[in-house]
Amino acid sequence: MQFVNLRNSFIRLLVRLICIAGGMLLTFLAPAQTPVVGKVLYEKLAKTQQEYQEAMATGDSLEVAEVCYLLGKRYNALGDYVNAQAWYIRSLRIREPLGPSENIGKTYLRMAENQIRQKQYNQAKRLVSQATANFRHIHSQHGMMGATIVMAGVHELGWRMNRDKPGSAPFSSLDSSLYYFKQAEQLAISLKKPFDIANVYACMGNALMQKDGNLALPYLKKAYAINRQERSPYGIINSSQGLANCYLALGQPLIAKKWLDEAKFICDTARHGDYWQNDQLEESYTRVYERMGNWKQAFLHQRKYYSFQVDALTADREGAIARAGMLYESEKKEAKLKAQQNELELRQQNLNTQKRLSLMTTVLFVLAGLACLVFYWLFRKYRRISEHNAKLVKEQNHRVKNNLQSITNLLGLQFNRLTDPAARKAVEESLLRVEAMALVHRRLYDGDRLIEVDLMQFIPELVNGVLRSYSFGHIQPIYSLSPIWLNADVAINVGLLLNELATNSCKYALPLHSNPVLTVGCQEENGRILFWYEDNGPGFTPSTKGNSFGMKLIDMITQKLKGKGHFSAENGCRFTLSFDAKAMEFVH
Structure with a gap:
């Protein structure tokens, strides 16, 4: 009995290999023809490319960013993940300088999905983390739900990689994936958006299928029911394929075929579905018919599966030159747009500068x-x-x-x-x-002047007054005076000193001389006031008069003015005094 089972398994494997080889041979020998779905996708791509040209012509950077994002989605649907990633990055370059937004987080999630399909675990995890930080910053619950779903997909990818090569994706497991799906389910239910709830259920069902198909069926059926109610072709195709794969895993190929037929019907009638969906559909048909033992149908669907692959390559090859030309034109227009933006920014800066200056x-x-x-x-x-x-x-x-x-x-x-x-x-x-x-x-x-005295008027008037007091009014003193103005305090001190000198002359010099002469001078030299007084009397020795009140007063005034006074008795009596011209600042 064991031998019979081994023989049947060997025959099934051999027939499958023959079908695959024959399908590939017939596919390459048959003329290339783009299937209906492929035509629709390329029609959408061409339309979006035209929209990109129009957006570049308007110069609206936000509109250009949105069309770049749509071009990424179009290339995603065609399975051209490299070009898709390039357009997503171009969209980010325009939007990121403007600060966090819903669109930036959504673009990061699309890029992460691409990395998951290409089995790039680390890059996908990093992109999801960036999207999560963006959504958290703008407090977007819907964005957080999407990021949680994609993070669950990252952990599911890590679980598959660890299964094939242990340790290749640390800290990732199927339980971690289910944990994130549970969080996404709670967020989707709180947002009350049916399509999001259906998407979460479909993803959870596909993950639980890895553990137990019976656990996955309720979630997949819920997802199908919601998508059916909401009339979402894309969701119906995905949930139907998920149910087909689940029943196939449970060993029920007939039920699986029924769900695949419904998915196929939606693809054909709604003209919906991308290459990834159609690849999965044909691959699932191949597995179903293998289980049923219908090798002819398995061969035909295997051939269609490879036909999709070859058609995609053929379409890419035929459109490569056109895309390169369009890319060149778009880069030229982007460069022109950037130059215009720089010019506008410079003008705005100049305008702002002028406004600030004004x-x-x-x-x-x-x-x-x-x-x-x-x-x-x-x-x-x-x-x-x-x-x-x-x-x-x-x-x-x-x-x-x-x-x-x-x-x-x-x-x-x-x-x-x-x-x-x-x-x-x-x-x-x-x-x-x-x-x-x-x-x-x-x-x-x-x-x-309120606080200053003119010495040219003050000194003659004072000396003449003293002479008149002693009946010497007929004497005409000789004056040598410069136009000097002194502070009132200094002038009082100079006046008292001059009064003492004139009084002494009237008492001791003038009565003893037949032709009395008085000389009074005041000059300013190098910032100092130079004052002198002399008569032609018999003179005296200062020490003999040192105890008189007048001499003491003269000494006291000299010290108060911080000056230098000196008596001489050659040809009469002469007194000289020099003090700082700014003495008024120190005399109080």
């Missing part, structure tokens, strides 16, 4: 106008304050002058009532000192 100029003018208004307001305010302060200073000088004049009058009254010569002398000297200070404030009140 805005900045306007803002600067507005700020300048506001600044002018503010400065004008401050100028008016500070001018009013300055005028008010000037009036206050003048009023202060006037009051100080009046107060000093009152003091002078009081001292004069006291002087007239005194009989003691020493007391009269002391009061008289005090009167001259107060008059020297009053003179400064009179000069401030009468002058244009």
Whole structure:
């Protein structure tokens, strides 16, 4: 009995090999003819290529990206995965700079499906991960469901690779695939989209078929029922093929043939289905008829299966030159479009720059106008304050002058009532000192400058006043004065010092000389004030006068001005004083 079974298996295998060989031979010998489905797919491709030319002419980058994605789908349907991948990448290049979107994630999933069909596990897993990150960023539940389905397919591919070559796809198993399908099922049900639910059930059924066909049947039947209700030709073909393969795995070829016939009917009547579906359909028919022992039909469907392969190659060969020309033209137009986009971007940048410059100029003018208004307001305010302060200073000088004049009058009254010569002398000297200070404030009140005194007017008036007090008004002093303005504080100190010198001359020098001469000078040299005073009297030794009040006052003023004073007694008495021209900044 065992021998009989082995003989029958051997005969079945031999007949199958003969059918395959004969089918391939007849296929290559027969004239190439594109089947109806192939014509439809190439018609769609040609139409999409025309749409691509129109999109390139409009210059709309988003429209170009969408047509590139559609061209990828068309080449997918034809089984040209290389060209499909190239068009998907071109679509991504346009869309990715604009940020995450539904279309970007969908393109990544299409590329991952291509890699699964070509058994590229690592590339497929990476693309699904990129799609998942994109959908998560834009919070797309529908996109996450699609990514979960494709990730389940990646793990199913990894399980098949591990089965053929252990360790080739780590961390992948059929259980992992089913886990992702369960997650996709929950998402599809929550979204309440029948087509998505049917797709998940169909994928789960195909995965469970690897474990137990009985577990797969309920899911495949649910998928078929939903697709039938929604009238989805593509879904009906896939679910019918899945049911056929499941019944075939369960050893029921007759039921499997019934489902294949329905899938075939939909393909022929709806003119739907891609090369992958038709390849699978003919391959499934071949297996069914082999199980049934109908070798003639198995041979015919095997021949059709290879005919699809050869027709696809023939169509690709015939369209290769046309596609190359179209690709060249499309690249030229893309380059032109890119140049136009760069030019538009440059113009936009220039326009933005001009707008920014105009805005900045306007803002600067507005700020300048506001600044002018503010400065004008401050100028008016500070001018009013300055005028008010000037009036206050003048009023202060006037009051100080009046107060000093009152003091002078009081001292004069006291002087007239005194009989003691020493007391009269002391009061008289005090009167001259107060008059020297009053003179400064009179000069401030009468002058244009509020806090500065002109020495060219102040010194002669002070010296002449002292001479008149001692009845020497007929003497004409020699003045050598430069136009120097001193701060009021410095001028008071200089006035007191000059008052002491003139008083000493009137008391000790002028009465003893028949032709008295006084010389007073004040010059500015190298930032320092040089003052000198001399008479032609008998002179004196400074040490002999050092204990007098006048000499002490002269020393005190010299120190206060941080100057250098010196007496000499050659041909009379001469006193020189030099101090910093900026002494007004230090005298308080």
